Amino acid sequence: RKPKETLFNLLVLDNIRVLITDKTQYRNIDLIIRHLSCQVSLADSTTIFNINMNTHINFVGFYIIDGYYGKGKELNGSFPLTFNSITKAITLSNISLLLNQEPVQVDGVFHLDAAQLFHLHVMARSISYENASTSMLEKTRVALANFTSKKPLNIDVKLSGNTKYLSIPHVYMTWNVADDDVSVSGIKLSHCSFSGTFINDVNQGMLRNDSNSRITLTGFNANWNGKSEIHFNKVVVTNLLNPLLYFDLHAHCKLTDIDSLVQSDDLNLEEGNAEVDLVYNGPLKDSAHIVPDITGEIALNNAEILYVPRNMRLVKCNAMIKFNHKEISIDNLSGKLGSSSVVINGHINSFAPIFSHNGNEIALQWVISSPLIDLTQLIPFIGGRKPVHRSLKTQHIALAGVSHIIDSIVEKCSVHATFIAKRIIYKHFEADNLNADLVLVNQMGWAFRNLSLNYAGGKIALKGSMNQTNDDRHKVSVKVQISKVDVSTIFYGFDNFGMVSFDHTNLKGTVSLKSTLNLELDNSANIIPNTLKGNADFELEKGELINFKPIEEICAKIFPKRNFKDIQFAVLKDQFTVENYKITMHKMEISSNILHMYVDGVYALKGNVTNMTIQVPLNNLLKPDFNKAPKNQGVNAKTGPSVYVHAIDDGKGNINFKYNFSGKK
Numbered sequence: 001r002k003p004k005e006t007l008f009n010l011l012v013l014d015n016i017r018v019l020i021t022d023k024t025q026y027r028n029i030d031l032i033i034r035h036l037s038c039q040v041s042l043a044d045s046t047t048i049f050n051i052n053m054n055t056h057i058n059f060v061g062f063y064i065i066d067g068y069y070g071k072g073k074e075l076n077g078s079f080p081l082t083f084n085s086i087t088k089a090i091t092l093s094n095i096s097l098l099l100n101q102e103p104v105q106v107d108g109v110f111h112l113d114a115a116q117l118f119h120l121h122v123m124a125r126s127i128s129y130e131n132a133s134t135s136m137l138e139k140t141r142v143a144l145a146n147f148t149s150k151k152p153l154n155i156d157v158k159l160s161g162n163t164k165y166l167s168i169p170h171v172y173m174t175w176n177v178a179d180d181d182v183s184v185s186g187i188k189l190s191h192c193s194f195s196g197t198f199i200n201d202v203n204q205g206m207l208r209n210d211s212n213s214r215i216t217l218t219g220f221n222a223n224w225n226g227k228s229e230i231h232f233n234k235v236v237v238t239n240l241l242n243p244l245l246y247f248d249l250h251a252h253c254k255l256t257d258i259d260s261l262v263q264s265d266d267l268n269l270e271e272g273n274a275e276v277d278l279v280y281n282g283p284l285k286d287s288a289h290i291v292p293d294i295t296g297e298i299a300l301n302n303a304e305i306l307y308v309p310r311n312m313r314l315v316k317c318n319a320m321i322k323f324n325h326k327e328i329s330i331d332n333l334s335g336k337l338g339s340s341s342v343v344i345n346g347h348i349n350s351f352a353p354i355f356s357h358n359g360n361e362i363a364l365q366w367v368i369s370s371p372l373i374d375l376t377q378l379i380p381f382i383g384g385r386k387p388v389h390r391s392l393k394t395q396h397i398a399l400a401g402v403s404h405i406i407d408s409i410v411e412k413c414s415v416h417a418t419f420i421a422k423r424i425i426y427k428h429f430e431a432d433n434l435n436a437d438l439v440l441v442n443q444m445g446w447a448f449r450n451l452s453l454n455y456a457g458g459k460i461a462l463k464g465s466m467n468q469t470n471d472d473r474h475k476v477s478v479k480v481q482i483s484k485v486d487v488s489t490i491f492y493g494f495d496n497f498g499m500v501s502f503d504h505t506n507l508k509g510t511v512s513l514k515s516t517l518n519l520e521l522d523n524s525a526n527i528i529p530n531t532l533k534g535n536a537d538f539e540l541e542k543g544e545l546i547n548f549k550p551i552e553e554i555c556a557k558i559f560p561k562r563n564f565k566d567i568q569f570a571v572l573k574d575q576f577t578v579e580n581y582k583i584t585m586h587k588m589e590i591s592s593n594i595l596h597m598y599v600d601g602v603y604a605l606k607g608n609v610t611n612m613t614i615q616v617p618l619n620n621l622l623k624p625d626f627n628k629a630p631k632n633q634g635v636n637a638k639t640g641p642s643v644y645v646h647a648i649d650d651g652k653g654n655i656n657f658k659y660n661f662s663g664k665k
Contacts (some may be wrong), residue, residue: 005217026065026166030058039274042192045086052078062634066168066209074100088112092120099135102127102152110163118169120159126152132175136458137210142240144215165492173198182222187261189230210240228253243284249277249296255303265308271301272317291352294323303335312337321342326350338377342370348413366417373434375426383572400522415440424453429493431455440468448478456489458482458510466521473528474521482513487540509569510542517578535577541570545592557622559595568593570630581606593621598635601647608649617642 013036013465020029034054041048055075079095090110097104104127108120124132129149134141154176161169165280175196182192199214220232230251238244252275259269275298282292303317317335321328330346345367353362419436437449444469464478481489491504517534519527545551545567552564574588586620589599597620601612617639632638646658 009040011040012036019060026061028061028068032056032058045081045084047085049081049083050078051081059636069137070135071137071138074098076101079106083371093502099124099127100131102131108159116162116164118159118163120162121385122155122157122159124153124155127155129153146184146186148183149177151177151179153177157631168200170208171198171200187224189224192220192222194218194220194232196341211242213240214238215240222571224251224253224257228257236665237284244282244290245284246281247279249276249278249280255300264555268306268308270304271315273301275299275301275304278323290510291326293325295325297322305335314342326352340370340373340377342368342373344368362413364413364415365421366415369419369420369644371422373424375424375429376427394508413440427493428495431460445474456486456493458485458512460485469520472523474523475518476521477518478516480513480515480517482515484510484512484541487511487543506546506548507544508546509572510541511538513538514539530580532581533576533577533579537575538573541571545569545571562594564594567595568630570632573632582609583614585616587635589632589635593630596630596633596639604649608651608653610647610655612647614645614647615639616645 013033013580016033016539017497018029018031020035022028027426032055036053036055038052039050041050042062052533053076057070057073059071061068065173070127075097077097079097081095082091082093083089084090084091088111088445090625092106092108094105094107097106103125105123105125108118109117125596129147132153132155133147134143136144138530156174161167161171176194177196178193179190181188183188183189185227194217195660196218197216198213200208200210202212202214206212215237217235218273220230220235222230224230228251230249230253233248233250234246236246238246246549252273255269255272255274258274260274262269276296278292278294278296278298280292282294282573283290286610295331296323300317300319303314303319305314305317306312307314314335314337317333319333320331322331326386327350327445328346328348330344332345333346335342347365349363351362379633415438417436417438419434419438421434422432424434426429431453432455434451434453436451438451441447445465447465448463450463452459452495452664460480462478462480464476466474466476468474487509491507496503513536515534515536515538517532519533520531522528538548544577547565570591572588572590576583576585578584581604583603583605585600585603590597590599596617599612602609603612604610605612618641619639641661644662644664646660647655648658
């Protein structure tokens with residue numbers, strides 16, 4: 001070959017497969033050259049190659065541990081390529097190619113000296129997102145698959161680095177979307193515009209791979225489902241293997257759209273709107289180890305929220321939910337629970353324990369107030385909490401970190417609630433000025449602390465607990481104190497405590513009582529038969545027994561000429577126990593305007609185990625002074641001779657009476 005002559009002037013290749021494999025350097029290139037023609041010329045120190053090619057790329061792997069580029073792509077075009085023998089540089093100057101029939105512009109330099117530096121610049125002014133994203137590394141393609149775009153994109157990719165062993169190039173990619181229909185993690189957006197960037201060396205000096213990569217979107221504006229307007233100042237996804245998400249969101253949204261974004265198992269957002277001003281920094285996928293950092297607020301308007309585990313629905317709801325890093329506060333959440341209006345204020349000091357697994361509970365503080373509460377609306381809180389797992393509306397939970405927080409708070413938090421109601425009703429029960437301090441224990445029960453209310457002219461206070469023992473049973477233990485409450489109203493309010501033969505029309509007076517009770521309830525707050533046990537000390541003042549047939553029948557046998565339809569008492573005191581619908585009375589003195597007597601034994605509210613003794617002193621034969629107020633003498637008073645009436649159930653529900661003067665049954 002003479003100086004300034006080329007080895008050949010024309011090279012033509014057809015249907016050639018090119019394999020370049022270097023296992024020691026983890027490189028592997030596989031091309032099928034359907035046609036390639038190359039004309040060669042010289043100009044001083046520069047060799048010019050005019051190339052026309054039709055090539056199929058099986059794969060290109062510069063570092064095959066991370067995967068391959070361009071799998072299955074067609075690359076065609078005619079372009080010049082130059083080699084400078086002095087600088088040892090191969091240069092591509094704004095050449096035009098077709099990548100899967102879509103035009104791209106390429107320029108770059110490859111140095112063949114010891115440094116082996118290169119720079120490659122690829123520009124596509126109108127290329128489909130699918131074509132562009134699937135040209136990337138396989139792992140990167142999986143992450144980019146969460147995003148789709150309908151219109152062609154304007155993409156600019158810059159690769160730089162060196163071709164030395166194990167060297168991975170720096171990648172900087174930008175693209176623009178203008179008024180397009182896109183999908184992000186299954187969420188479909190219309191009229192979407194933004195600018196995006198991709199880099200693979202977030203932390204310079206570390207290995208350039210997916211875990212060191214970042215996608216950034218800026219100026220993101222879109223319409224969501226035709227109703228929600230959203231704007232992101234910035235969206236950043238860092239580490240494409242275990243993605244972390246940052247965004248700065250301002251939006252007017254339908255709650256149904258937010259529900260599809262979060263997809264909580266426990267809370268369904270079914271109606272209403274939200275004004276969102278939120279900064280989120282946390283996991284894109286569900287994670288039990290990374291604590292999201294959230295700041296901002298969400299304003300709810302006319303919302304409808306379903307608490308799924310207990311099937312409780314809050315409607316016409318307005319609230320301000322504020323996030324301060326790990327803290328959450330709910331301000332003036334107002335709405336209707338059934339027919340009851342409520343206002344709720346709540347606070348969580350930190351949701352971090354959800355992610356720490358150190359055994360610490362999330363502490364939720366509630367203050368709930370209402371002008372009127374119908375307690376029948378709260379029956380689902382007594383019912384068993386049902387485990388739920390919703391069917392996903394989309395295949396991706398876009399804000400898995402938020403979903404994890406919501407469900408963990410609902411399922412695992414300890415709740416300390418202060419309940420204030422001006423008036424409460426439950427069937428026939430009506431009371432005023434309810435104040436209650438309640439604690440939810442492990443989602444399975446409530447502890448009642450300092451519950452008090454005004455009722456029937458007096459006060460009722462109780463302490464105790466209610467714990468779920470299985471899906472439809474709840475064990476209740478309470479200490480009750482009743483102070484000067486109208487006894488007839490109590491009987492009416494509690495449906496006469498299940499008694500048939502004695503109701504609120506048979507008794508008058510003011511009662512005070514201290515009692516300890518244990519019982520079990522079903523999911524409808526009904527007492528389960530044969531579970532009621534307890535004891536009570538009571539005092540009845542200004543008492544009257546009106547038209548109570550059993551007393552009328554017993555006393556009429558002894559004093560047939562006296563009227564026992566309205567018996568007025570002195571102070572009536574006793575201690576009794578209740579078990580399985582049986583009331584066991586100790587010796588109780590009854591001093592009335594008609595008669596003076598003592599009663600003890602067992603009275604059955606249900607069943608046939610009544611066995612009572614009524615002691616009637618014979619001095620009752622003297623005609624009483626009806627104008628004189630009755631006065632107690634004491635259960636140990638010397639009353640002289642007495643008649644003893646034994647009232648015993650015959651086993652068939654009928655009461656038989658036996659009389660003697662000894663008191664022996």
